[in-house]
Amino acid sequence: MLLFFFQAEDGIRDRSPSRGLGDVYKRQVSEGIKTADGKYVFEHGQHTEYVDSFGHKQLSGTAKYLSALVSEKIGCKSRAIELSTLQRCAGHLTSRVDITEAYQVGGYAVKSAFEGETGKMVILKRVSEDPYICTTDLYDVHKIANIEKKVPVEWIKPDGSGVSDKLVNYIRPLIQAELTPIMITGQPRHIVVDIDNR
Numbered sequence: 001m002l003l004f005f006f007q008a009e010d011g012i013r014d015r016s017p018s019r020g021l022g023d024v025y026k027r028q029v030s031e032g033i034k035t036a037d038g039k040y041v042f043e044h045g046q047h048t049e050y051v052d053s054f055g056h057k058q059l060s061g062t063a064k065y066l067s068a069l070v071s072e073k074i075g076c077k078s079r080a081i082e083l084s085t086l087q088r089c090a091g092h093l094t095s096r097v098d099i100t101e102a103y104q105v106g107g108y109a110v111k112s113a114f115e116g117e118t119g120k121m122v123i124l125k126r127v128s129e130d131p132y133i134c135t136t137d138l139y140d141v142h143k144i145a146n147i148e149k150k151v152p153v154e155w156i157k158p159d160g161s162g163v164s165d166k167l168v169n170y171i172r173p174l175i176q177a178e179l180t181p182i183m184i185t186g187q188p189r190h191i192v193v194d195i196d197n198r
Helices: 062-074 083-088 095-115 163-175
Strands: 120-129 132-140
Touching: 062 095, 095 132, 095 163
Parallel strands: none
Antiparallel strands: 120 132
């Protein structure tokens, strides 16, 4: 997958660096991409302003805005696909590591709440790279909510066209141990808890 970063005010120039499939061209950007004036790209389009209690803007609408810009500038069909939608539709592809850590975080959160902890957030702490080991801990939510942990710049290729081996090595343990969903008559079978008949 190729990643290309561009600023909206630059227009869409030079389609040659894109990976073309006939008349199909791909571009991927983050919802948090900003223009040279410091505004989020989605703020240039129609959007509903939402700011949470920590002062963070809800980042949404970037893909739609850029898709419309591409159509307008180039005069071609363009479609916006948000990765969040794809993620929600791909629960059957969740790794065993991801599921295990989700249960660890949820379990630790419930245990901590019963012990009277409040105003805190469960975090995962990577304590070993090889073998990969993560533990859970609590951290003051007010100290986390306004801190951004970005992907280190050295983990992105200098030309912005991909990621380095350092990032791949960091991510790889998180996607290990594929699960095969239980299928019954062609449909996935999910765990259902009947609370009324416990």
